[in-house]
Amino acid sequence: MWEEKNKKLYRAFEFKDFREAFAFMTKVALIAEKMDHHPYWTNVYNKVEIFLSTHDAGDIVTTKDEAMAKAIDKLL
Amino acid sequence: MWEEKNKKLYRAFEFKDFREAFAFMTKVALIAEKMDHHPYWTNVYNKVEIFLSTHDAGDIVTTKDEAMAKAIDKLL
Amino acid sequence: MWEEKNKKLYRAFEFKDFREAFAFMTKVALIAEKMDHHPYWTNVYNKVEIFLSTHDAGDIVTTKDEAMAKAIDKLL
Amino acid sequence: MWEEKNKKLYRAFEFKDFREAFAFMTKVALIAEKMDHHPYWTNVYNKVEIFLSTHDAGDIVTTKDEAMAKAIDKLL
Numbered sequence: 541m542w543e544e545k546n547k548k549l550y551r552a553f554e555f556k557d558f559r560e561a562f563a564f565m566t567k568v569a570l571i572a573e574k575m576d577h578h579p580y581w582t583n584v585y586n587k588v589e590i591f592l593s594t595h596d597a598g599d600i601v602t603t604k605d606e607a608m609a610k611a612i613d614k615l616l
Numbered sequence: 617m618w619e620e621k622n623k624k625l626y627r628a629f630e631f632k633d634f635r636e637a638f639a640f641m642t643k644v645a646l647i648a649e650k651m652d653h654h655p656y657w658t659n660v661y662n663k664v665e666i667f668l669s670t671h672d673a674g675d676i677v678t679t680k681d682e683a684m685a686k687a688i689d690k691l692l
Numbered sequence: 693m694w695e696e697k698n699k700k701l702y703r704a705f706e707f708k709d710f711r712e713a714f715a716f717m718t719k720v721a722l723i724a725e726k727m728d729h730h731p732y733w734t735n736v737y738n739k740v741e742i743f744l745s746t747h748d749a750g751d752i753v754t755t756k757d758e759a760m761a762k763a764i765d766k767l768l
Numbered sequence: 769m770w771e772e773k774n775k776k777l778y779r780a781f782e783f784k785d786f787r788e789a790f791a792f793m794t795k796v797a798l799i800a801e802k803m804d805h806h807p808y809w810t811n812v813y814n815k816v817e818i819f820l821s822t823h824d825a826g827d828i829v830t831t832k833d834e835a836m837a838k839a840i841d842k843l844l
Contacts, residue, residue, distance in 0.1 A: 558730050559646050559691075562721045563639040566794070569714045570635050570801045578710050584732040615635075634806050638797045642718070645790045646725040654786050660808040711798050711843075715791040722787050767787075 542609050548580075549592040549605050551612075561586050564615065571611050577604050618668075618685050624656075625668040625681050627688075637662050640691065647687050653680050694744075694761050700732075701744040701757045703764075713738050716767065723763050729756050770820075770837050776808075777820040777833050779840075789814050792843065799839050805832050 542551045555561040561583060568590070572578045580591040590612065592605035618627045631637040637659060644666070648654045656667040666688065668681035694703045707713040713735060720742070724730045732743040742764065744757035770779045783789040789811060796818070800806045808819040818840065820833035 558721075558725060559643045562646065562725075563643045566642045566718075567635045567639045569710075570638065570798060573710060573714075573798045574802050578737045580734065580736040582732065582734045585730045634797075634801060638801075642794075645786075646722060649722045649786060649790075650726050654813045656810065656812040658808065658810045661806045711795045714798065715795045718794045719787045719791045722790065 541613070544601060545591075547593060547600050549601050549609050551590055551609070553588040553590070553616075555586045555588070558585050561588050564588060567615050568612055571608065571615075575604070575608060575611070577608055579608070617689070620677060621667075623669060623676050625677050625685050627666055627685070629664040629666070629692075631662045631664070634661050637664050640664060643691050644688055647684065647691075651680070651684060651687070653684055655684070693765070696753060697743075699745060699752050701753050701761050703742055703761070705740040705742070705768075707738045707740070710737050713740050716740060719767050720764055723760065723767075727756070727760060727763070729760055731760070769841070772829060773819075775821060775828050777829050777837050779818055779837070781816040781818070781844075783814045783816070786813050789816050792816060795843050796840055799836065799843075803832070803836060803839070805836055807836070 542549045582589045592608055593599050594602040594604050618625045641664060658665045668684055669675050670678040670680050694701045717740060734741045744760055745751050746754040746756050770777045810817045820836055821827050822830040822832050
């Protein structure tokens with residue numbers, strides 16, 4: 541479901557409503573802070589888009605991003 | 617599942633881990649702020665306890681608490 | 693501080709770290725759900741960008757967006 | 769400000785409103801998940817109470833709790 545787009549791992553998510561979308565974002569925030577790896581992401585109402593890349597490696601996709609994508613997928 | 621205890625509606629919830637528990641709390645917070653009716657609640661790791669009563673009515677259970685209990689149950 | 697850009701009210705915010713940025717987003721989420729008016733927003737680490745427009749009015753800036761911008765400013 | 773009570777580090781916090789209290793809780797949640805050390809805490813409206821002890825050490829106060837108390841204090 542994740543695809544590589546402009547040197548980023550990208551996935552779009554859709555939920556029932558804003559509450560479910562923001563609760564998902566809260567879970568991702570807890571993962572991000574724990575891994576010390578923070579996504580670029582957007583939200584509007586029930587939609588969330590996540591873009592993962594590793595700044596310290598020159599903004600490319602690394603194993604850190606793949607690990608985070610897997611951790612996010614486990615939330616669903 | 618909710619029971620009346622000391623003039624409060626009470627229910628205990630258990631989740632897989634802290635992340636799931638706190639995401640649930642975030643959803644309840646969004647409901648609480650929208651209804652302008654805020655629970656007394658406790659959390660430790662994967663456990664959440666919620667106690668509902670209406671301060672303005674003299675700390676007893678009112679239809680406001682019943683409506684909130686129903687809204688919380690719909691989250692599960 | 694808010695500027696109109698492509699028929700949207702736009703403002704960028706910067707915080708000390710991700711924790712402060714996400715706590716701010718949580719406050720904005722509580723406002724959004726209460727007003728039933730949800731922003732398009734982006735975040736990466738300590739940066740948050742918010743874009744406000746009213747979908748039901750044809751994606752233009754309305755008094756609803758101005759009210760929300762004011763409510764967000766009060767958080768700072 | 770923290771006091772030891774029944775083998776727990778305890779501190780009470782008061783905020784302007786529920787929004788500020790829950791945003792504070794979100795920051796504490798991010799710290800807790802990162803330290804893998806989760807508090808017992810309560811909230812009602814603008815009030816938060818935190819109780820810290822270390823389960824694996826037999827529910828007593830350890831250096832882990834002191835570190836967490838310090839991290840929480842830095843948020844204020």
